[in-house]
Amino acid sequence: MDNTTRYQRLLERYRNGDLDRRTFLTLLGAASLTAGLTGAPLKGLQRQAMAATPESVRFDGWGGVVSEAFRKHAFDPYTEKTGIKVVDGTFGSGDEYLNRVKAGQEGEYNIFHASGVFDYARYVNLGYDVVLNEANIPNLKYVMSALMTPFRGVTGGKLSAAPYDYGTTGLAYNTEKISKQEMEDKGAKILIDPKYKGKIGGWGDWRTRIWYGALATDQNPNNIQDMDAVWDAIRAHRDLALKYWGSGAELMSLLAEGEIYVTEGWSGRIAALQQQGHPIAYYDAPNSYAWQECLMVLKGSPLEACEELLNFMLEPSVSIAVAEGQNYPPSLDPTKVDLGEKIPTLPAFDPTGKLANLTFADPAYWNGNEAEWSKKFGRVQKGY
Amino acid sequence: MAAVAADADAPGPRPWLLMSPALTAVVLLLAVPLCFILVYSFWLRTAAGGEQVGFFLDNWAEVLSDEFYRDILFQTLRIAGLSTVVCILLGYIPAYFIARSTTRHKAALILLLMLPFWISYIIRTMSWINILGVSGALNVFLLWTGIISEPLQILYNEATVILGLVHFLLPFMILNIYVSIDGIDTNLADAARSLGATGWQTFREVTLPLSMPGLAAGSLLCFVLGAGTYITPMILGGPRNAMFANLVFEAIITQLNWPLGSALSLVLLVVLGAVVVVYTRYAGIGQLAKSFK
Structure with a gap:
């Protein structure tokens, strides 16, 4: 018996005089509480949801x-x-x-x-x-x-x-501080290079951090064999980074203001910075995140x-x-x-x-590991 | 006879009728959602990001036993506490000045106090990037004067998180203290002075104790608001400066783990509720009302 039938029967008993008003309301409240505890109202709402009007x-x-x-x-x-x-x-x-x-x-x-x-x-x-x-x-x-x-x-x-x-999430760097040659030589490892401590940025997104952790440890991001090494690389990056950025606007601001010299970044945002005349270059390392x-x-x-x-x-x-x-x-x-x-x-x-x-x-591969990795990244990100 | 008199004194249903819109709003917008959050906290996240309905204690076991959550909670309370102390130190003097000011522009001073509320909290927080950033106003000025040769790295640490919180919370503190001081009869201070007390003694023995309700109410507000924020550490903090509300945000938004996020949010609610209980125990909840009289 579904909830709607249950409520209708209660209402019928109330109208027939089998239940007084207080008992009816009590039973209705109890039924609602039970339904709430079992998640029924949410699912019920979903079932009854209406499609958008054709207009x-x-x-x-x-x-x-x-x-x-x-x-x-x-x-x-x-x-x-x-x-x-x-x-x-x-x-x-x-x-x-x-x-x-x-x-x-x-x-x-x-x-x-x-x-x-x-x-x-x-x-x-x-x-x-x-x-x-x-x-x-x-x-x-x-x-x-x-x-x-x-x-x-x-x-x-x-x-x-x-x-x-x-697009890609490749490496963006300040050309006045880092040469093209150095970027190509170091690739993703530049994100864990102590030389740029305090001038490194990174997106606070677990997928991107793990992807670049895999690249920095010479692993295939779609088939990581040594996850501990990746977490260590993420920790190293965390300790050297000035800040995890959280939006495209923040990424552009950090690079444009010179707060950071290198980070991974979204190709379109970096192109926008270049069009604005900032000395920012973009480098897609092998296996860059597409x-x-x-x-x-x-x-x-x-x-x-x-x-x-x-x-x-x-x-x-x-x-x-x-x-x-x-x-x-x-x-x-x-x-x-x-x-x-x-x-x-x-x-x-x-x-x-x-x-x-x-x-x-x-x-x-990535969605299969999402629950575990996203949670663990939340801790590593905060110093654990 | 006594019963009849008591019935005659009873306020009747009118207060409840008058309060019913507010009570309805509180029930529908606070109590009912809280019940849902409580229910959610006993569910589990499925691998796909949905929920497994049932009665599971896993989230609570994790939240209460894992030192990671405990550490971030203590960090949150410490940051909120420090911000509150700074707000007290910075807020009392302007509040005293406005309350005791006899200028006809007093209303304008209070309006100035309200002015920050007209600007978005996020914009106010982000404005510090333009002030303290490597290319910000402060560094540009210091470089221009020759005091430094390289820009200072000032942003993205715990100090800037506290700075952002103080910026956000200070008006709440000043307003509470102001209302409290403004309600103190100035004759009391005059009487103390006429009895030989110095200005400092008058302040310490008369004004400060009588302004404590406002100070306490402001502190409670600042602490609770500060402990519940997540925007400020997100914008002005570094990798290690997360607060407890950030964990709630991450669990719900990033990890799609609504059950765990629900348990975390209830923990924060209980802890902050405990602060209010302690406040009530020692200061009395009536003090909150006094500060607005």
Whole structure:
């Protein structure tokens, strides 16, 4: 007997005079408490959640220039053609957004700009994925196969997302303090070089720290054999680092202000610093951390409306405008689409469309270790 | 007869009716969410990041037995305590000055005290980067005057976390002390002086004891607010300057471990609640009300 039936029976007994009001309320309260302790209300809310109305689709992204480009080149033309409004939201980190989706109701969130295949896999593992009808997204034909294959691997050959852009988290350094030769000689080991104590930075993200710990100890980040050595490298980096940065804005500020001379950093942010004239260079060491972002559709969303919006967002003119705004190469295959002049100059850009030189995180390997490693990193980060 | 008189004196349902909006808000926005957090703390995180519903004591066993959490908790209490002490030392004098000031611009002085609240707490905290950073105003000035030849590394340590907290908490302290001092009858100080007390003795024997309710209320507020913050150590702290609320943030947001995060947040709530209980035991919760009279 489910809770709804149970409450209806209680109400019926009350109305029939079998229960006085106080007993009815007491039983109702007890039932609510029991349901609360077993988590039933939350699950119940999820079951009863309503899909977004066909009049609107919600998109959540990183905000800033990317959001503006989407609004101008995709959302407004989409609304004009279909009459469906796009509700545009932003988030600060992928982790924060996942918490929002988890706390929200099915259908409340529709499409979002996800980072990494591992992120996609997390949503799939939590049951938030859908199966897209690719026939409704003809612009997928412009997207590199190399970017779609990993997503298909997670969702049994189907897609719940359209790949959108890619980049690397490579080494960024101040060219007035560190030479190109030194950077190439030391690679990831420069992040644990005592010579730069107090002038080293790093993203306070467990995946990135472990990835670079693996590189600093000459290991394959997708198949680490000596985890103790990696933790030691992370501790060494922690003791030499001035600060763990937590956002792209903070990364740019620390490098631009000269607070730090070297850190790993997001290729697009470093390109933005270079365009602003700062003496910051970017170096992708062997096995540098590559990632790809996608536009993921979440369970409970109005599928056809979302598919049509994805098609608008994958339109080459839109995709190129967004890519130029955020300084990350688009997922469009450069052998099929003319990407203009700026994109080929961006860090991590691969003109072959094969991405054979980039190393992406293996989602099964990283998500399989997520619970243990993220927790342990939280302690190591704080001096343990 | 006595019973009838007691019934006549009874306030009736009106106070409850008047309080019902506030009570409803407290129940719905505080008590009910707290119950959910309590329930969550007995669940477990699944490998995928979901929750295993049930009654498990694993999170509590971990939180209460692991010295990592204990150490960060003590560090949090120490930082909050130091920040509160600094707030007392820095806050009393301006509060005394405003309260005893006879200038017609007294309202403007109080307004100035409120001014920081008009700016986002995060922006206020980040402003220290532009002041104390390697390229910040202080270093630029010291370099320009020739006092130093290389920029000083001032930011991202415990001292700057305390500085950020003091910046955030000081108005709360000053306002509490100000209200308390402002309520002290100035004739008492005059009487003490007329009886031969020096200015210092008058302050020590009359003004300070009578302003203790405000001082205590301000200290309690500053301590509790300081101990619960996570933004300041995140922006102005280094790798080792985390506070307990950062652990809650990481457990819930980064590790997607809502059950553990719930247990951690309840520990912080209980510890800070214990501080309030101790305060009530020694200062009396009525002192809080006195400071606003």
